[in-house]
Amino acid sequence: MLKKITRGTAALLSVLIATVLLLIALSNPGFFMFNPFETGFSILGLAQLIAIASWVLLMCGPVFILLSRVQLVGAWWALFLVSVLAWPVSVFTIHAILFIQTSDAHFDYLMEDPIFIVSDIVVPIIYLVISQHLRSRATQDRQGRLEGSLPA
Numbered sequence: 227m228l229k230k231i232t233r234g235t236a237a238l239l240s241v242l243i244a245t246v247l248l249l250i251a252l253s254n255p256g257f258f259m260f261n262p263f264e265t266g267f268s269i270l271g272l273a274q275l276i277a278i279a280s281w282v283l284l285m286c287g288p289v290f291i292l293l294s295r296v297q298l299v300g301a302w303w304a305l306f307l308v309s310v311l312a313w314p315v316s317v318f319t320i321h322a323i324l325f326i327q328t329s330d331a332h333f334d335y336l337m338e339d340p341i342f343i344v345s346d347i348v349v350p351i352i353y354l355v356i357s358q359h360l361r362s363r364a365t366q367d368r369q370g371r372l373e374g375s376l377p378a
Contacts, residue, residue, distance in 0.1 A: 231356065231359050231360070233292070233295065233360065236292050236356050236359075236360060237289075237292040237293050237295075239352075239356070240288045240289045240292045240293070240353075240356075241289055241293075243288070243349055243352065243353075244285045244286065244288075244289045246344070246349075247281075247284065247285045247345060247349065248285060250341055250342075250344070250345050251281065251285075253341075254339070254341075257335075257342075258278065258281060260274075262274035262275045262278065263275070269323060270320065270323050270324070270327070273316065273319050273320045273323055274320060276312075276316050276319075277313070277316040277317060277319075277320055279312075280312035280313040280315075280316040281313055283308075283309045283312050283313070284309060284310065284312065284313040284349070284350075286309075287305070287306070287308075287309025287310070288306060288309055288310060288353055291305060291306050291309070292356075298357055298360045298361045299361065303357065303361055306353075306357055307357065310350050310353040310354060310357070311350060313345075313346070313350065314346055314347070314350050317346055321333060
């Protein structure tokens with residue numbers, strides 16, 4: 227099946243994923259819509275602010291990049307990776323800070339509400355697989371064009 231992922235299929239999948247992520251956020255407003263500095267400025271509040279921005283980036287970044295039809299090489303690939311990995315890295319950072327501050331990383335939310343396994347783990351993995359596939363396809367296309375332009 228992976229060989230049949232086209233650019234259009236990847237773009238459509240990214241719109242579907244963004245819709246699922248939006249629905250997750252709307253069904254759990256307390257988890258996503260809050261003031262991270264409600265209790266004053268702290269490193270945890272800053273990490274939470276970065277996580278909120280990362281969530282928006284995860285929802286919008288891949289969609290815009292894949293719908294723009296650019297090749298996932300160079301800066302576009304780096305931007306795609308940042309938009310996909312910022313969320314799980316920021317979530318991990320929050321859990322590390324919580325563990326340092328309270329000796330509890332608070333991973334119990336994954337068992338209480340398993341939909342977060344989708345947003346925190348599955349979605350980034352799906353995007354990484356898509357990016358690797360599209361990147362290798364773009365590299366093969368570029369190599370084919372280069373070989374076709376060489377004199378015999």
